[in-house]
Every structure is written in C-alpha cells, then in structure tokens.
Amino acid sequence: MPGDPLEVDFRALQVLVWVHQLRSFTRAAEELGVNQSAVSYTINKLRDVFQDPLFVRQARRLHPTQRCEDIVHQAKRLTAEFRQLVAPPDFDPKTAAQTFTIACNFYERVLIIPEIVHFLKREAPNLDLEIIDASGIGHERLLRNEADLLLGPFERSDPHFYRRDLYQDRYVCLLDPEHPKAGAALSLDDYLDLDHVLVTYGGQWRSRYIIELERMNKDLKVALRVPSPAGLERLVAGSNLVATVPERLSRSVADGLHVVPCPVETSVTISLVWTTLNHRAPLHMWVRDMVYRLNTRTRKADDPPSGLGISR
Incomplete structure (x- = not known):
C-alpha cells in the first residue's frame, strides 16, 4: 500500500x-x-x-x-x-497604489503626520493616505482592520501587537507671560497650588504626569477640563490658568505663552503599533521604516534616549 x-x-x-x-x-x-x-x-x-x-x-x-x-x-x-x-517580494513605492490608514490623535496630527504626508506624496505618489482618530480604541481599530498603523503614546502587552518606540517627550507647563509664577522655575508645591486646565482626551487616555501624581498621592486643582489640547493657548492667555502638555506639542500650542519645565518627573513615549497580520507586508514595512527614520532624523540631541527595538 x-x-x-x-x-x-x-x-x-x-x-x-x-x-x-x-x-x-x-x-x-x-x-x-x-x-x-x-x-x-x-x-x-x-x-x-x-x-x-x-x-x-x-x-x-x-x-x-x-x-x-x-x-x-x-x-x-x-x-x-x-x-x-x-522571499520578500520586491517593493517599489513609486508604483504602490492602495490606501494606507494611520490611527492617531491631535498630538501626532500636529507634529508627525505633516512630514509623513509630504514624504509619501514625494516617494509614493499613488498611495492614498487616510488619517483616522485613535481616541482610546486604536488597538481595536487595528484588530478590526480599520487602521494599518497606530501612532501615539499607546502601551499594550498583547501578543497580537508589535510596537516600536519613536521617542520620549517630557512635559512642560504653559502660563500667561504675566502670570505671577511665569518668572521662575516651578516647584512641585507651586505647581500643585496653581489652577489647572486638564486635557482629558475625552476620557479615553490619561496623561503620564497624572498617573505619576496619583502614584505620589498628589492632586491637581483642576479649574477647567477640556477634551483636546486644541486651542489651549487661547484658554491660558490672559488668565491665571496653567496647562501641562508634552514639550514638543508646546511648540505648536504655546504661541505667546510662557513655557517652563513641569516639576513632575515623567515623560510620554510615542510609538508605532501594528498587528501580526501586517508585520511582514512589504508596504507596511516600508511605511513603518519611513516613519521611524523621519522621527530619528528630527529627534533632538537632548531628548531622552528611547528603545530602538521592536517589541510584542
């Protein structure tokens, strides 16, 4: 037989x-x-x-x-x-003609997405780029194939996901130039005594400095809650309010304001996240590498070092 x-x-x-x-x-x-x-x-x-x-x-x-x-x-x-x-198929970005979707939020749309758009329009002119809101469901949008890549401060130890860290961003405080505390560095006690604008991100994500304050059993005096950093400069200008944001974001939302280091010693890590489904896809690999290289090139020398490897 x-x-x-x-x-x-x-x-x-x-x-x-x-x-x-x-x-x-x-x-x-x-x-x-x-x-x-x-x-x-x-x-x-x-x-x-x-x-x-x-x-x-x-x-x-x-x-x-x-x-x-x-x-x-x-x-x-x-x-x-x-x-x-x-064998990995040959990939030519000049001929790639499909839609690539990135999920992210305000921070990434202001600081990272514009350079990605300019690069893709030059190197992959036939590629359609779509940007969608990540909010607090970015990982779910990846799993549902609503997004190809998640960009932002997202941490999740799940075997379905890969993550590559781009950089760390420390926090700073935004004050009106006439604010009594605008002339010197803030101590932690000074900081806790101020009236704060708290960015809640719609309740979908919590800033690292808030988590660190809770670990220290400290509370902010929250005078105003807003869902997004958009328009913070207009809320803080001419008031006694203080807003805490990542330092890189302050360059875009601190027009006319005084910027001082946040006394809470912590930072936010901006990462790329993707799924096992697209881990070896040539287009996806090319886009991820491009985003990483763009941000490596623009990373300031005094930024804290970030992890360079891919983790799951």
Whole structure:
C-alpha cells in the first residue's frame, strides 16, 4: 500500500535531490549534516509514497530510475518556486497604489503626520493616505482592520501587537507671560497650588504626569477640563490658568505663552503599533521604516534616549 503523500515535505525532497546529485547516501548525509540512517529512512519513505525504487545499484554504482529522474526534476522546480514564494517580494513605492490608514490623535496630527504626508506624496505618489482618530480604541481599530498603523503614546502587552518606540517627550507647563509664577522655575508645591486646565482626551487616555501624581498621592486643582489640547493657548492667555502638555506639542500650542519645565518627573513615549497580520507586508514595512527614520532624523540631541527595538 502506498505511503501517505502528505508526509512528503520539502526537506524530504531536498534529500532526494542530493542523493540524486551525489549518487551516494553517505555523501548526501555529509552534505546535509545528518546521519546516513536518516537519509536511508527518508528515501525509503519516498519509495513507499511514489511506489518506485528510485535508486538501484549496478556495477557498485547508484543509478536513479526514470521515475526518480522525473520526480527530481519536479522537486527542483517546486523547491525553487517555494523559495521564491517565501522571499520578500520586491517593493517599489513609486508604483504602490492602495490606501494606507494611520490611527492617531491631535498630538501626532500636529507634529508627525505633516512630514509623513509630504514624504509619501514625494516617494509614493499613488498611495492614498487616510488619517483616522485613535481616541482610546486604536488597538481595536487595528484588530478590526480599520487602521494599518497606530501612532501615539499607546502601551499594550498583547501578543497580537508589535510596537516600536519613536521617542520620549517630557512635559512642560504653559502660563500667561504675566502670570505671577511665569518668572521662575516651578516647584512641585507651586505647581500643585496653581489652577489647572486638564486635557482629558475625552476620557479615553490619561496623561503620564497624572498617573505619576496619583502614584505620589498628589492632586491637581483642576479649574477647567477640556477634551483636546486644541486651542489651549487661547484658554491660558490672559488668565491665571496653567496647562501641562508634552514639550514638543508646546511648540505648536504655546504661541505667546510662557513655557517652563513641569516639576513632575515623567515623560510620554510615542510609538508605532501594528498587528501580526501586517508585520511582514512589504508596504507596511516600508511605511513603518519611513516613519521611524523621519522621527530619528528630527529627534533632538537632548531628548531622552528611547528603545530602538521592536517589541510584542
């Protein structure tokens, strides 16, 4: 009764090809780095599957049968095609024509997305880029294939996700130039005594400095809650309010305001997040590498070092 053809794998075909090429079980075993008994076992299994002796000895030499010649010919073709299949396909961004969706929030739309857009329009002119809101459901949007990439301060230790950190951003405080505390560095006690504008991010995400204050059993005096950093400069200007934002964001929302370091010692990490589904997709790999390189190039020398590896 013939053997099960589903038991034949590419490793077994490789053994057959080497025995055919070298005309020797012993030399094939040496080339493959296995015992001769392993080669004999594999050839015997193939004999059962193909119902053919495959090799016969004549005049002390090993000769392939015609059936073996046909199988080896097809085996070489199959293994070559399989190697081509598993090799990363060539990718040309100039010809890429599909939609790539990035989920992010206000911070990333102001600081990171514009440079990505300009780069893609130049290097991948046929690629359609869509930016959607991440809020607090960015990971779910990845899993539902609503987004291809998540960009922002998102941490989640889940085997479905990969993450690559771009950089860390420390916090600063925004005050009106006429504020009594605008002339000197803020102590933690000074900071806690001020009237704060708290950015709630719609209740979907909590700033790292708030988490650190809770760890210290400290509370802010919150005078105003807003869902987004958009328009903070107009709320703080001419008032006694203080707003705490990441330092890089302050460059865009602190027009006319006084900026001082936040006395809470912590920072926010901006990361790329994606799923296992797109981990090896050529377009996705190219876009992720592009975003990382753009942000590495623009990272200030005095920024705290960030992790460079990919984590899951």
